[in-house]
Amino acid sequence: MKAADLFAGAGGFSTGAKQAGCYVVWAANHWQSAVDVHAANHPETAHACQDLNQADWRDVPAHDLLLASPACQGHTPARGKEKPHHDAQRSTAWAVTSALEFHRPAAAVAENVPEFLKWALFPAWRQAVEALGYALALHVIDSADHGVPQHRRRLFIVCTRSKSPLQLHFEPRAHVGANRFINFESGKWADIHRSGRSAATLARVAAGRARFGERFLMPYYGSGSGLTGRCLSRPLGTVTTVDRWAVVNGSRMRMLTAAENRDAMGFPATYKLPEQHRQAVHMLGNAVCPPVARDVIAGIMAAA
Structure with missing residues (x-):
């Protein structure tokens, strides 16, 4: 066909x-x-x-x-x-x-x-x-x-x-958790309690940690998943055209990488993405x- x-x-x-x-x-x-x-x-x-x-x-x-x-x-x-x-x-x-x-x-x-x-x-x-x-x-x-x-x-x-x-x-089909694609060895990590971190972010981290422990996902912008984040065994929430999901690992956190967004969308691991992170996330967020x-x-x- x-x-x-x-x-x-x-x-x-x-x-x-x-x-x-x-x-x-x-x-x-x-x-x-x-x-x-x-x-x-x-x-x-x-x-x-x-x-x-x-x-x-x-x-x-x-x-x-x-x-x-x-x-x-x-x-x-x-x-x-x-x-x-x-x-x-x-x-x-x-x-x-x-x-x-x-x-x-x-x-x-x-x-x-x-x-x-x-x-x-x-x-x-x-x-x-x-x-x-x-x-x-x-x-x-x-x-x-x-x-x-x-x-x-x-x-x-x-x-x-x-x-x-x-x-x-x-x-x-059986649901697949976000832990299938999160790579804790990649990405640019930053201290959670660094200068300038918003009170809303700190409250979301605290709520997520109380519920899920040291490792979990949470919406960094907006109010998706409420204030409690998401456990890694669940599928991620919707990938959007701008960075939205952050991963917390103990005292550090970072946004999802372009490769993780690609995997969350179900693209093959070999799929080529734009070199610019923002472009890659925008295209993935618009994709089928x-x-x-x-x-x-x-x-x-x-x-x-």
Whole structure:
């Protein structure tokens, strides 16, 4: 099965597609750095760097499966206060319908945050896809149920040229704890009680230590996991586009490394990341977890 990957970014959808037995013929993103990372890991794929709302679909090779992860920033509650650019980000979903109209592949999968379903224009978007001959099945999936050491709930819309929607059923895999990827010998450690450390951070450390002992994870920014942190035997909370999770080891603490974020997303250990830490974390936080993509695509292929 040949696949095309829109908004390919760090390449999680493409990686999962390859693991499911697909050949990814084309991938595109508007950010050149993301395209470069995707190309480094998927050299056999043709690449384009462009605004996909301006794409000429005649330039895209024929494919059986369209994969797409339009921007989620305009939908997620994590966006904070409404901003003008969110309108433009939400409009990226229409590139999916444009690609489907031209190529009419047998199937498509669109990934986004579950709040995508609350978008005022979602009924119109769904109607447009259905008008092209596709039946839609909505799946909200937690990556932890697919063996990824991270809780990450995402919406996967499976579109098939079939009379009825293709409802996929997955046997939940055993949850994998964060201790699978934390490397206590790596990273830049700092004393917890150094000058300038905020009272909120110190309170979170104290609460986590009282509950979990000397080694645990905690959100360094924001209020995720409350004020108590997370034990290492649990999957990590959602990886975001900025550094969020810190690991505590006795009297020291540090943020997760790019490699640990990669492993928490379920990418292969050999997957190449940008040298700049901030870029790597940003791309990973926007990515699709490869094992989830693999299982969804494998389910579609099995039903074909």
